[in-house]
Amino acid sequence: MKNVNCLIIGAGISGVSIAYNLASKGMKNIHVVDKSYFTSGATGRCGAGVRQQWNTETNCLLAKKSIDFFEHAKEILQYPGNLEFKQEGYLILATSQQEHEQFIKNVDLQNSLDIPSSLLSKEQALAIVPHLNPDSFVSATFCPTDGHLNPFKMTEAYMLAAKRLGVTFSFFEEVKKINRDNHKIVSVETTKELYIVDVVVNAAGGYSAEVGALAGIDIPVYSENHEILATEPVERIQGPMVMSFSKNIYCQQVPHGAFLMGRTTPGQPHNHDVESTWQFLDEMAKTAIHILPLLGELRVVRQWGGSYNMSPDRQPIISATEDLEGFYIACGFSGHGFMFAPMTGLLLSEIILKENPTLPIAGLSLERFKHITDFEVEQSVV
Amino acid sequence: MNKKDIIICRCEDVTLQQIHDYLDQGYTNFEDLKRLLRVGMGPCQANTCGHLIQREIANYLNVRIEDVPVHKVRPMLLGVPLKSIAEDNDEEC
Ligand SMILES: Cc1cc2nc3c(=O)[nH]c(=O)nc-3n(C[C@H](O)[C@H](O)[C@H](O)COP(=O)(O)OP(=O)(O)OC[C@H]3O[C@@H](n4cnc5c(N)ncnc54)[C@H](O)[C@@H]3O)c2cc1C
Ligand code: FES
Numbered sequence: 202m203k204n205v206n207c208l209i210i211g212a213g214i215s216g217v218s219i220a221y222n223l224a225s226k227g228m229k230n231i232h233v234v235d236k237s238y239f240t241s242g243a244t245g246r247c248g249a250g251v252r253q254q255w256n257t258e259t260n261c262l263l264a265k266k267s268i269d270f271f272e273h274a275k276e277i278l279q280y281p282g283n284l285e286f287k288q289e290g291y292l293i294l295a296t297s298q299q300e301h302e303q304f305i306k307n308v309d310l311q312n313s314l315d316i317p318s319s320l321l322s323k324e325q326a327l328a329i330v331p332h333l334n335p336d337s338f339v340s341a342t343f344c345p346t347d348g349h350l351n352p353f354k355m356t357e358a359y360m361l362a363a364k365r366l367g368v369t370f371s372f373f374e375e376v377k378k379i380n381r382d383n384h385k386i387v388s389v390e391t392t393k394e395l396y397i398v399d400v401v402v403n404a405a406g407g408y409s410a411e412v413g414a415l416a417g418i419d420i421p422v423y424s425e426n427h428e429i430l431a432t433e434p435v436e437r438i439q440g441p442m443v444m445s446f447s448k449n450i451y452c453q454q455v456p457h458g459a460f461l462m463g464r465t466t467p468g469q470p471h472n473h474d475v476e477s478t479w480q481f482l483d484e485m486a487k488t489a490i491h492i493l494p495l496l497g498e499l500r501v502v503r504q505w506g507g508s509y510n511m512s513p514d515r516q517p518i519i520s521a522t523e524d525l526e527g528f529y530i531a532c533g534f535s536g537h538g539f540m541f542a543p544m545t546g547l548l549l550s551e552i553i554l555k556e557n558p559t560l561p562i563a564g565l566s567l568e569r570f571k572h573i574t575d576f577e578v579e580q581s582v583v
Numbered sequence: 584m585n586k587k588d589i590i591i592c593r594c595e596d597v598t599l600q601q602i603h604d605y606l607d608q609g610y611t612n613f614e615d616l617k618r619l620l621r622v623g624m625g626p627c628q629a630n631t632c633g634h635l636i637q638r639e640i641a642n643y644l645n646v647r648i649e650d651v652p653v654h655k656v657r658p659m660l661l662g663v664p665l666k667s668i669a670e671d672n673d674e675e676c
Contacts, residue, residue, distance in 0.1 A: 238614040245618055353618040435628060457621075477658045502626055503657045 206230040206396045207553075210376050210412055211404035211544055212399045213244035214352065214539050215531045217359035218546030219402055221278070224366035226550055231368045234391055236375035240356050242406040244539060246475065246507025247452060248429060248461055249352035250442050251540035252291040252318040254344050256581045259516055259564045266560065268346060270543035272354075279365075280358035282375050285456045288348035289440035292321075292330055293581075294338035294492070296447045301340045307581065316537055318344035330443055332495040338445070349442060349453055352539055359546075372493045376405075378414040379528075386416065386527035400553055402529045407473055407508030409532030418522050421570050422512050422533040423471040427463060428481040430504035434458025443493065444583060450488045451583050452496070460499060462558045465583055475506040493496070509536040514576035517541060519548050520567040529553055530567060536582060585633045591639070592632035600662020602636060613637065613654045626658045 207223060209216045212235035220233050234240070251271060253264040270277070295301040304320060311318045319342065326341040327333055351486055360370065371393070378390035379401065389396045403420075405412040413420035437457055443451040452462035464485055466478075482504060490497040512518055512533030522528045529552065531545050539544070544560065551558045563569065569576070586600035586660055595605055597620050605616055613629075616622050623629030623637055629636075641648040 238612055239610065240618055241614065357619065431624075476660070478657075482658070500626075501659055503628060503659070505657050 202395045202397065203232075204230070205232045206399045207232070207402065209233040209395050209402040209404055210389075211235060211406055212356075212360070212370060212372065213240065213242045213404065213406050214356050214542040215406070215534070216402070216404035217356055217363060218542040219531060219549050220365040220368045220405060220546075221359045221366070222546035222550035223553065224363050224368050226554055228554070229306065229367065231306060231363075233363075233368060233370045234376060235370070235372050235486055238372055240353055243507045243510070244356055244406070246429070246505060247352055247539050248349065248453065248463055249355070249539050250291070250347070250349045250453060252344065252442070254291055254307065254311060254318050254342055254347065255579060256303070256308065256310065257516060257577055258314065259312055259519050260537075260579055261316060262560050263517070265314060265316055267543040274355070274358060274543075275363065275375070278358045278362040280361065281352070282354050283351070284354050284358060285348075285351035286348060287456055288346055290329075290345040290442070291347035292326060292441040292443050293342045294326070294333075294443065294445040294448070295340045295342070296338050296445055298339065300447050304340070304342050306432045311344070312416055314455065315345060315431075317346060318342055320439075329441060330439060330495055332438065332492050333443070333494045334492055337492045338447070340422040343441070345356050347442065351455075355484065355539075355542075356475075359542075368384040373537055375413065376412060379412075379539045381416060381525060384524060384526055386525060395472055398401055398527070400527050400529065402531065402553075404551065405529045406532065406538075407510050409510060409530065413530065416525060416528050418525055418528060418530075419530065420518065420530060422510050422518070422569065424473055424492070424508040424510050425469040426474045426476070426506045427465060427469075427509050427536065428477060428485075428504060428506045429461060429463035429483065430485060432460040432499040433502050435460075435499065438495070445492065446581055446583060448488055448492060449511070450485075450492060452489060452493060459502070460496060463583070464488060473479065473508060475508060477504045477506055479566055509534075510538070511535050513570055515582055517545065517565060517577040518566040518567050519545055519552070519562065521552055523568055535579070591635050592620075592622040592625065594631070595621040597622050597632075599639070602618050602639055603643075606640070611640060611644055613640065613651060616630050617654060623654050628657065630660070
């Protein structure tokens with residue numbers, strides 16, 4: 202039996218960021234448990250792209266403030282390694298007049314929030330990524346401060362910084378039971394230990410609905426498999442991430458030289474499958490070659506899958522729970538929780554410590570799904 | 584021979600010294616090492632370095648080599664079940 206002030210379930214990018222933020226605000230005796238190895242969840246399987254080009258204000262702000270942090274993360278977290286932060290923008294293709302018109306509105310919203318995105322003509326887009334197929338799109342938007350990081354290194358950076366502040370971690374330890382006394386959380390049982398707790402954070406990614414259920418809290422999220430592949434490394438030919446919502450692709454060249462690309466397989470069942478399929482490989486290859494014909498020459502080295510944890514409005518849940526004192530949630534990132542992690546950690550630590558939140562949090566609450574039925578759904582997703 | 588001069592993962596140019604440094608930091612399974620050092624992410628997909636690293640982990644933890652989990656094998660280096668091939672044909676007609 203162990204007494205802890207705060208038990209964080211899940212050591213993915215969300216859990217480590219929450220741990221770091223709580224500890225840096227002075228909270229003591231924080232422990233993080235994870236049922237598997239380091240970055241075994243979505244965090245170790247993701248594209249790790251970070252972008253501010255969204256079409257809801259909440260997502261724009263979460264992303265912008267998070268990128269402000271990533272720009273200084275190495276110094277703030279005193280990380281000795283290389284975070285491989287590449288800030289060469291996202292180029293998002295519009296492939297129809299209708300999409301072009303939506304993008305005009307998106308850029309207006311983004312600019313109103315100080316996000317430096319702009320609308321580009323086909324020629325301007327080709328000047329940035331010359332190997333684009335000019336017949337595959339009509340226009341594009343570009344934000345030069347978007348980019349990507351190495352997800353393993355970013356997670357390690359948070360974890361090591363949290364450890365220096367006294368946070369402890371255990372891996373291969375699974376939460377099995379959460380005990381409550383009416384409306385208050387009391388203790389958590391894992392495969393190895395019984396923790397007497399004041400605060401529990403559910404940052405269990407793809408398994409957050411299950412962990413919620415252990416505490417008797419219904420969280421309206423589900424998981425679905427999203428696949429991705431990596432090619433052999435080649436010399437640098439592509440600066441920005443190239444993305445198209447309508448053609449269903451994102452594709453970036455990481456500093457190591459490999460290309461990473463992914464797409465959504467429509468009609469995926471809601472489950473915890475993270476295996477690879479030839480159908481994905483087939484569709485991915487066709488889409489990539491259509492938009493970026495040159496990539497047809499590259500050899501595929503590896504493909505894998507990971508869970509998107511989907512919420513009803515495709516925006517995260519970063520929230521306390523009304524019914525259960527001491528139980529907090531960070532999940533439902535709907536495929537973009539890596540880029541929001543700095544804000545996830547900051548906002549949830551502010552919620553837990555009852556401080557004034559840096560951003561409005563009503564739109565991130567679990568309660569929003571009880572009261573509202575016509576959500577503003579984020580459309581800019583692959 | 585100096586551990587710095589012994590290459591364990593030749594695809595990604597990772598030395599025995601680096602492996603031992605990370606083992607010392609507490610990353611004691613293949614999946615951890617893969618994510619932080621890129622071992623096994625090269626073109627051979629750990630076919631060359633996988634068992635070497637498994638042996639280093641076993642020695643380090645003082646356990647039997649068969650008790651050290653091997654890395655997750657990912658496509659393109661995997662046998663294809665006949666049913667996947669048959670399903671493909673079904674969809675083509
Ligand atoms: C293919 C793919 C591409 C993506 N690309 C991007 C991208 O470009 N940009 C972006 O921002 N996001 C991207 N994402 C989404 C991003 O990966 C996730 O939103 C983010 O990593 C979620 O982090 P997390 O810490 O909340 O969850 P996870 O990383 O899944 O961590 C949850 C952890 O909880 C642990 N856990 C679960 N249940 C228990 C239990 N009962 N007891 C103990 N531990 C438990 C798990 O082992 C796991 O380690 C992508 C996702 C995928 C799959
Ligand atoms: S030798 Fe390690 S991946 Fe090939």
